[in-house]
Amino acid sequence: xxxxFVYKRFERFWHWTQAALILxxxxxxxxxxxxxxxxxxxxxxxxxxxxAIMFLVLIAFAIFWHFTTDEWKQYLPTRKHLRxxxxxxxxxxxxxxxxxxxxxxxxxxxxxxxxxxxxxxILVIPVMVASGLLYMFxxxxxxxxxxxxxxxxxxxxxxxxxxxxxxxxxxxxxxIYLITTGRTVTSNLKAMITGxxxxxxxxxxxxxxxxxxxx
Amino acid sequence: MGLLTxxxxxxxxxxxVEPTPLADLKEQFTKKKQPPSVDHTKFSQLKxxxxxxxxxxxxxxxxxxxxxxxxxxxxxxNWEREEYIEGRGIRYVGKKNILNNFCIGISSNExxxxxxxxxxxxxxxxxxxxxxxxxxxxxxxxxxxxxxxQSGGAGMPDPSVNLTxxxxxxxxxxxANCGTCHFFGGGGNNVKHGDLEKTxxxxxxxxxxxxxxxxxxxxxxxxxxxEKHQMLGKVYSLSSMNRNRSTxxxxxxxxxxxxxxxxxxxLKVACQTCHIPEYAKVNSTKMRWDWSTAxxxxxxxxxxxxxxxxxxxYMSIKGSFVWKRNVQPDYVWFNGTASHYLLxxxxxxxxxxxxxxxxxxxxxxxxxxxxxxxxxTKQIYDPVYKMIIQxxxxxxxxxxxxxWKDFDWVQAxxxxxxxxxxxxxxxxxxVETEMYWPINHMVSPKNNSLQCNSCHTRDHSRxxxxxxxxxxxxxxxASVEFxxxxxxxxxxxxVIGHASLRIVSKRKNGKG
Numbered sequence: 231x232x233x234x235f236v237y238k239r240f241e242r243f244w245h246w247t248q249a250a251l252i253l254x255x256x257x258x259x260x261x262x263x264x265x266x267x268x269x270x271x272x273x274x275x276x277x278x279x280x281x282a283i284m285f286l287v288l289i290a291f292a293i294f295w296h297f298t299t300d301e302w303k304q305y306l307p308t309r310k311h312l313r314x315x316x317x318x319x320x321x322x323x324x325x326x327x328x329x330x331x332x333x334x335x336x337x338x339x340x341x342x343x344x345x346x347x348x349x350x351x352i353l354v355i356p357v358m359v360a361s362g363l364l365y366m367f368x369x370x371x372x373x374x375x376x377x378x379x380x381x382x383x384x385x386x387x388x389x390x391x392x393x394x395x396x397x398x399x400x401x402x403x404x405x406i407y408l409i410t411t412g413r414t415v416t417s418n419l420k421a422m423i424t425g426x427x428x429x430x431x432x433x434x435x436x437x438x439x440x441x442x443x444x445x
Numbered sequence: 446m447g448l449l450t451x452x453x454x455x456x457x458x459x460x461x462v463e464p465t466p467l468a469d470l471k472e473q474f475t476k477k478k479q480p481p482s483v484d485h486t487k488f489s490q491l492k493x494x495x496x497x498x499x500x501x502x503x504x505x506x507x508x509x510x511x512x513x514x515x516x517x518x519x520x521x522x523n524w525e526r527e528e529y530i531e532g533r534g535i536r537y538v539g540k541k542n543i544l545n546n547f548c549i550g551i552s553s554n555e556x557x558x559x560x561x562x563x564x565x566x567x568x569x570x571x572x573x574x575x576x577x578x579x580x581x582x583x584x585x586x587x588x589x590x591x592x593x594x595q596s597g598g599a600g601m602p603d604p605s606v607n608l609t610x611x612x613x614x615x616x617x618x619x620x621a622n623c624g625t626c627h628f629f630g631g632g633g634n635n636v637k638h639g640d641l642e643k644t645x646x647x648x649x650x651x652x653x654x655x656x657x658x659x660x661x662x663x664x665x666x667x668x669x670x671x672e673k674h675q676m677l678g679k680v681y682s683l684s685s686m687n688r689n690r691s692t693x694x695x696x697x698x699x700x701x702x703x704x705x706x707x708x709x710x711x712l713k714v715a716c717q718t719c720h721i722p723e724y725a726k727v728n729s730t731k732m733r734w735d736w737s738t739a740x741x742x743x744x745x746x747x748x749x750x751x752x753x754x755x756x757x758x759y760m761s762i763k764g765s766f767v768w769k770r771n772v773q774p775d776y777v778w779f780n781g782t783a784s785h786y787l788l789x790x791x792x793x794x795x796x797x798x799x800x801x802x803x804x805x806x807x808x809x810x811x812x813x814x815x816x817x818x819x820x821x822t823k824q825i826y827d828p829v830y831k832m833i834i835q836x837x838x839x840x841x842x843x844x845x846x847x848x849w850k851d852f853d854w855v856q857a858x859x860x861x862x863x864x865x866x867x868x869x870x871x872x873x874x875x876v877e878t879e880m881y882w883p884i885n886h887m888v889s890p891k892n893n894s895l896q897c898n899s900c901h902t903r904d905h906s907r908x909x910x911x912x913x914x915x916x917x918x919x920x921x922x923a924s925v926e927f928x929x930x931x932x933x934x935x936x937x938x939x940v941i942g943h944a945s946l947r948i949v950s951k952r953k954n955g956k957g
């Protein structure tokens with residue numbers, strides 16, 4: 231076992247800011263949706279819009295970081311060990327079986343994480359951003375006389391945005407639970423807070439393969 | 446850093462000095478009024494005893510030589526306008542010939558109803574609309590507050606009026622002139638509109654932020670701007686076309702808010718919707734009128750019953766009423782055009798007959814949500830000819846067929862329908878009708894306007910009845926809601942189940 235610097239400073243800043251924003255957007259968003267009441271509709275709208283803009287700025291920085299550091303390659307999906315990872319979660323974990331993949335600095339995501347986070351990055355977040363922007367600005371085009379951009383009704387936009395919100399809410403629940411399935415219950419949480427995590431030094435062939443693939 | 450501070454400070458100073466459009470308006474309307482440039486008491490034409498009001502008009506016309514021609518082109522004079530009505534074509538409609546669901550209509554009742562006509566002596570269809578001397582200048586221009594018209598006098602002044610005094614004290618119309626008729630339509634204070642009533646003669650800001658005596662104290666004609674005796678504004682109980690409207694925007698612009706989100710609302714929501722949270726703020730207005738109970742007599746005499754607020758709940762001559770105060774408006778889409786039940790239209794009632802219909806929908810780019818008063822009535826109808834009946838209600842004495850004296854619906858219907866050249870079968874019944882009155886007055890101070898969640902809420906949204914569009918906070922897609930909640934619940938259950946199994950297996954493994 232060796233203590234490794236897994237999560238860089240920006241990465242942790244990005245992760246926790248994103249987490250806070252998603253929770254806050256969910257709180258204010260579901261209030262706008264009429265499902266809960268907390269701040270009051272007017273405040274909820276103001277806060278939701280402000281948080282949304284902050285989120286956009288964060289996304290811009292995150293994209294820049296992912297490309298300049300080559301970290302985006304962490305999310306390249308693989309089928310290798312995918313089934314093994316599933317089997318671990320549905321049976322191995324109860325038998326104290328070892329994790330099917332080893333976490334390293336250069337390959338910190340297991341195959342399911344790769345798939346899910348990639349889906350978040352290229353599907354869910356873009357859909358939420360696009361529908362969110364349309365939600366915010368959907369009538370301004372009409373105001374400026376660009377008839378072709380007119381949208382008859384908010385309903386379609388709102389439905390897409392709501393579907394995404396429900397998905398994200400479910401994701402957050404699963405995510406918060408699954409971080410307890412690391413080496414110890416709190417090892418993943420500690421790692422995302424401090425950046426450092428105890429990693430096994432022994433390299434399996436599978437891992438070597440991943441390392442080669444990412445760098 | 447210093448430069449930034451300076452820029453910041455100057456921007457603050459600039460803001461506090463720059464007058465807002467609202468401040469401009471306040472200044473404009475609180476300017477001290479200039480004294481008039483003529484003193485009518487000094488005109489020799491007016492220094493005589495007038496025995497007939499027509500002679501006053503003739504005296505007015507000696508100086509204001511062509512003004513009567515302007516008046517005679519107005520709807521105040523003609524009680525009808527040329528209107529294009531969707532599906533009906535060009536029609537000449539107005540108080541002259543449109544039925545309402547209050548006192549129903551003027552035909553055969555001119556002697557009483559036409560007290561509020563700006564003319565002298567319109568007591569039958571033969572009234573001479575081309576005689577300049579029949580124009581009543583004083584009804585609108587009396588500034589002495591002593592001019593009144595006689596009840597049942599077909600527009601003639603009350604005999605007690607000192608015409609010479611009134612003629613010498615004329616000027617621009619004030620609330621007192623307009624309100625005398627417009628606050629008392631339908632036979633009493635606030636009966637018809639709900640947002641126009643005698644309180645506005647001397648209102649507080651809470652009642653009407655514009656006309657308040659303790660506010661900018663606007664006159665009716667401040668907004669209902671008038672040029673050559675043609676006024677802006679009309680009411681859609683009588684008119685049909687989207688033209689000549691008096692609007693909030695003419696002073697406040699279409700984007701008066703600081704917030705873009707609120708300004709965006711103005712594309713679909715009329716100012717009145719949020720800024721008039723309730724009407725009939727001081728005195729009650731009639732919400733329902735049931736003519737079918739009219740005609741009960743006590744010892745052969747008509748009677749009235751009043752409630753604790755002094756509002757009549759029953760009158761032998763008119764039937765039963767429901768009055769309400771502090772009423773939350775209903776809301777409808779409105780694009781500025783309306784259609785009407787026109788005299789002689791045949792309808793088999795399956796739902797309440799719409800005396801007027803305000804057109805519009807979410808999809809209509811011209812339409813906005815407006816607040817309305819809906820007045821519901823049970824009124825007399827001919828089940829054979831399928832027409833709403835114009836009854837003769839008013840009569841000076843018994844035996845003339847007026848319902849208010851003889852209490853005989855058959856005779857009243859015969860006389861009334863005869864006056865509009867329509868048949869009457871001899872049979873009558875009472876049908877439900879509805880009439881829509883846009884609410885435009887009694888604008889509240891801005892801190893009393895509606896809040897977001899007055900509409901954007903799932904329960905008790907003010908717009909609960911307007912279902913042709915998606916509104917955040919009110920609407921949701923039931924299947925998305927079901928599947929989404931289901932996904933969250935299943936995830937939670939999965940997590941709990943998985944965690945429990947882990948705990949159990951850990952114990953087992955630990956023990957093992």
